[in-house]
Amino acid sequence: MNLLRKIPGWEKGTAALRRLQELSLTQKLFLVYSVFAIYFLLYHEAHLPLFWMIGLALVGYIASGFLFWGIVVAFRKLETKVELPAIFAEVGIARPTTKFVPWIEASFFLIPVLICFLTGFFENRSGILFLAVYAVLVLLIRLIENKVYYKIGLLGFLILAAGLSSFKALQLTEVWVAYIQFKPTFEEKDLTNWGFDESTRSLSNPDLKLSVHLPEDFYFHNPKDLGLESKTGVGQIAGIISTSETDWSRYPSIRIFYYPQRFEDDTQLVNDFKKFLDSLLERGDIQEVNELERESFEDRYYGKFWTFYDVLRPRYAKTGIFILSKHKEPYTLVFLISESLIKGRRHEESVEKILSSVKIEE
Numbered sequence: 001m002n003l004l005r006k007i008p009g010w011e012k013g014t015a016a017l018r019r020l021q022e023l024s025l026t027q028k029l030f031l032v033y034s035v036f037a038i039y040f041l042l043y044h045e046a047h048l049p050l051f052w053m054i055g056l057a058l059v060g061y062i063a064s065g066f067l068f069w070g071i072v073v074a075f076r077k078l079e080t081k082v083e084l085p086a087i088f089a090e091v092g093i094a095r096p097t098t099k100f101v102p103w104i105e106a107s108f109f110l111i112p113v114l115i116c117f118l119t120g121f122f123e124n125r126s127g128i129l130f131l132a133v134y135a136v137l138v139l140l141i142r143l144i145e146n147k148v149y150y151k152i153g154l155l156g157f158l159i160l161a162a163g164l165s166s167f168k169a170l171q172l173t174e175v176w177v178a179y180i181q182f183k184p185t186f187e188e189k190d191l192t193n194w195g196f197d198e199s200t201r202s203l204s205n206p207d208l209k210l211s212v213h214l215p216e217d218f219y220f221h222n223p224k225d226l227g228l229e230s231k232t233g234v235g236q237i238a239g240i241i242s243t244s245e246t247d248w249s250r251y252p253s254i255r256i257f258y259y260p261q262r263f264e265d266d267t268q269l270v271n272d273f274k275k276f277l278d279s280l281l282e283r284g285d286i287q288e289v290n291e292l293e294r295e296s297f298e299d300r301y302y303g304k305f306w307t308f309y310d311v312l313r314p315r316y317a318k319t320g321i322f323i324l325s326k327h328k329e330p331y332t333l334v335f336l337i338s339e340s341l342i343k344g345r346r347h348e349e350s351v352e353k354i355l356s357s358v359k360i361e362e
Contacts, residue, residue: 030068037061037065038061041057041060041061055177056170056174056177059173060169063166067162067166071155071158071162078104078105078154105154108154108157108158109135112131112157112158112161113131116131116160116164134153138156138157174283175227176228178228178229178232179228179229182232182233182234182276184236186236186260186261187260189207190207191236191258192223192224193205193206193207194222194239196214200213201213201214208238208329208360209329209360209361210360211359211360212241212359213353213354213357214354217243219243221242226240230248230249230255233257234257234269234273235259235332235334236258237257237258239256240254240255241253241254241256251317251340251348252339252350254335254336254354255335255336257333257336258332259333260330261330261332262331262332266304266323269323269332270304270321273304273321277306281308284311285312286309287308287311288307288316289308290306290307290308292305292306295322297346297347298355298356301322301355302322303322303335304320305318305320307341315341316341317341318340319337320336321334321336333360335355
């Protein structure tokens with residue numbers, strides 16, 4: 001043992017080990033949890049530059065750590081002591097010394113349900129079915145008064161809510177980072193002045209001198225109503241045309257981006273879009289990306305497209321950019337198109353109709 005003490009750092013190591021052994025069970029669990037959480041978060045964000053990787057991992061860890069201790073505190077408040085009359089002990093009558101706090105029990109059910117709703121867990125019907133069946137089972141265990149399994153059931157509720165919350169926090173931060181990375185370097189202008197003629201289904205923007213016809217069952221999303229994720233792309237977002245009034249990303253969708261300068265060569269724009277596509281690939285939103293040949297349409301548009309497998313909306317799809325040429329205005333319009341992959345067609349028929357209807361007043 002005396003020889004071991006001569007090893008550099010031995011004393012400090014043994015002291016640290018003793019401090020670890022003195023920790024409570026909850027603290028030891030949190031320590032183990034932290035090791036796995038930090039490893040997973042760093043691995044998940046490894047595709048980003050070091051600064052962003054560490055920053056995002058820190059955000060996820062803080063959010064999950066806060067929820068971990070929130071669960072611990074909640075469990076400690078779940079039961080309260082019951083003061084029993086001394087006569088019970090004297091005559092040998094056994095009675096429970098603790099009881100559940102009703103409003104905390106209710107919160108263990110209601111808060112996870114609220115979190116599931118806010119994080120989009122209920123957007124899939126199977127999510128609603130799973131939570132409903134699980135809640136019924138937990139309540140049945142409560143009725144048969146099995147405390148151990150009931151607490152385990154409640155813990156399952158809280159773990160689900162904590163996981164969804166921390167993932168959502170990380171997801172929102174990732175969206176913000178992507179927006180910062182692709183945010184336009186030029187001074188943005190107001191592009192929200194859009195008008196729509198219902199009788200002709202004509203959409204127009206006088207600031208861009210642009211007009212376009214919307215087919216039936218297509219909707220326009222004004223830039224002022226969009227979040228950071230929808231604004232991330234190539235240039236400044238000018239608007240989105242899609243088949244859903246509430247979901248701008250439903251296929252097919254056309255995002256219109258603005259540049260305050262003319263591009264004689266599309267190399268820069270194609271490279272910028274390729275970086276954007278790489279970020280989606282590294283995030284795991286898409287897979288199996290295949291680059292296609294350069295493409296033109298009606299001798300007015302030119303650009304580049306890729307096919308891919310959409311993980312979020314399981315299907316094979318096509319995306320890319322078309323740059324509108326042959327107009328005299330001192331700016332560039334980029335049409336970022338996302339659509340289903342249809343055998344025998346380059347683009348969906350509705351997409352071609354929309355692009356054909358685009359006009360810029362000379």
